[in-house]
Amino acid sequence: MKRNSSIHQNILELIGETPMIKLNKITKDLDGEFLVKFEGYNPGHSTKDRIALYIIEKAEEQGILKPGNTIIETTSGNTGFSLAMVSISKGYECILAVSSKSSKDKIDMLKAMGAKVYVCPANVSADDPRSYYQVAKRLHSETANSVYINQYFNQLNIDAHYATTGPEIWEQTGGKITHLVAASGTGGTISGTARYLKEHNPNIKILGVDAFGSILKKFHETGEFDSKEIYPYRIEGLGKNLIPTATNFEIIDKFEKVTDEDSAHRAREIALTEGIFAGYTSGAVMQAVMQYAEAGEFTKDSRVVVIFPDHGSRYMSKIYSDDWMREQGFFDSQKQEQAAIEFI
Numbered sequence: 557m558k559r560n561s562s563i564h565q566n567i568l569e570l571i572g573e574t575p576m577i578k579l580n581k582i583t584k585d586l587d588g589e590f591l592v593k594f595e596g597y598n599p600g601h602s603t604k605d606r607i608a609l610y611i612i613e614k615a616e617e618q619g620i621l622k623p624g625n626t627i628i629e630t631t632s633g634n635t636g637f638s639l640a641m642v643s644i645s646k647g648y649e650c651i652l653a654v655s656s657k658s659s660k661d662k663i664d665m666l667k668a669m670g671a672k673v674y675v676c677p678a679n680v681s682a683d684d685p686r687s688y689y690q691v692a693k694r695l696h697s698e699t700a701n702s703v704y705i706n707q708y709f710n711q712l713n714i715d716a717h718y719a720t721t722g723p724e725i726w727e728q729t730g731g732k733i734t735h736l737v738a739a740s741g742t743g744g745t746i747s748g749t750a751r752y753l754k755e756h757n758p759n760i761k762i763l764g765v766d767a768f769g770s771i772l773k774k775f776h777e778t779g780e781f782d783s784k785e786i787y788p789y790r791i792e793g794l795g796k797n798l799i800p801t802a803t804n805f806e807i808i809d810k811f812e813k814v815t816d817e818d819s820a821h822r823a824r825e826i827a828l829t830e831g832i833f834a835g836y837t838s839g840a841v842m843q844a845v846m847q848y849a850e851a852g853e854f855t856k857d858s859r860v861v862v863i864f865p866d867h868g869s870r871y872m873s874k875i876y877s878d879d880w881m882r883e884q885g886f887f888d889s890q891k892q893e894q895a896a897i898e899f900i
């Protein structure tokens with residue numbers, strides 16, 4: 557449905573069909589044209605609206621989910637908010653096990669959308685009974701008529717982006733696209749979008765973004781899981797300490813790793829140069845674009861689509877808080893603090 561062309565029957569009709577925006581300033585020194593697919597434009601403010609709606613509607617079609625049933629998930633926050641939104645609109649209960657790394661804003665938002673939230677420690681292994689995976693599994697087994705979305709291991713996560721994000725990008729660019737740059741968490745976004753794009757043009761390069769502290773890049777390059785690579789980091793929703801089956805590693809050409817600090821500054825720079833208020837992983841993706849450019853990945857003829865997964869309003873107590881940036885030591889080596897302080 558065309559945005560704003562008529563009255564929408566419910567909030568869910570506004571999911572998808574997100575805008576594509578040309579970057580004009582932040583990439584001015586780079587070769588190529590850079591186009592942002594801004595997923596913060598979804599009604600739930602992130603790309604996760606797409607998978608929440610898609611997976612729930614597939615379960616409905618298969619008769620697995622009936623009104624009044626319960627939806628359970630582990631989530632860094634965005635998937636939870638989207639599931640809560642879809643659940644409210646469609647009349648389901650929503651139970652979420654979230655990581656303690658998630659921002660307070662995100663947790664409050666889940667509650668505001670009617671979800672029951674269990675906050676679980678972030679830095680325990682996936683098989684620890686306190687981990688959000690194990691808590692979600694337990695709740696699923698204890699709750700009659702519940703559906704566990706299991707986004708990291710659910711192929712429908714990939715299919716949602718194959719059915720929506722991929723075709724939208726193909727249509728918006730008129731098929732003129734040389735590279736896709738996308739963050740990888742569950743891997744659903746990059747894998748599903750890439751599958752559609754490569755089916756239409758196998759020459760399109762798929763460039764992934766991973767975090768230092770996560771093992772996706774190493775696993776992609778060596779096929780090995782190296783737990784020595786794992787350590788805590790700040791960026792929410794990017795990278796992983798396990799191998800998600802919702803990631804199709806074969807379709808991804810390369811990964812680039814980014815730091816918490818570079819990504820935070822880059823998100824702030826996107827706002828200050830382009831007026832696009834995007835989330836932490838959007839900063840990570842933009843940082844990766846810079847690193848890929850530095851490594852000679854793009855030419856003057858490149859037309860690069862960059863996915864910004866969510867909206868900046870989710871991070872007011874994090875990357876858009878000067879206090880938080882200072883606590884992390886992110887201002888120590890940078891000059892950016894000056895402007896913020898002088899104009900208060």
Ligand code: PMP
Binds near residue numbers: 740
């Ligand atoms: N950015 C944010 C803010 C996210 O919440 C997620 C989802 N974990 C991603 C990026 C990565 O998307 P995907 O799970 O589809 O790989």
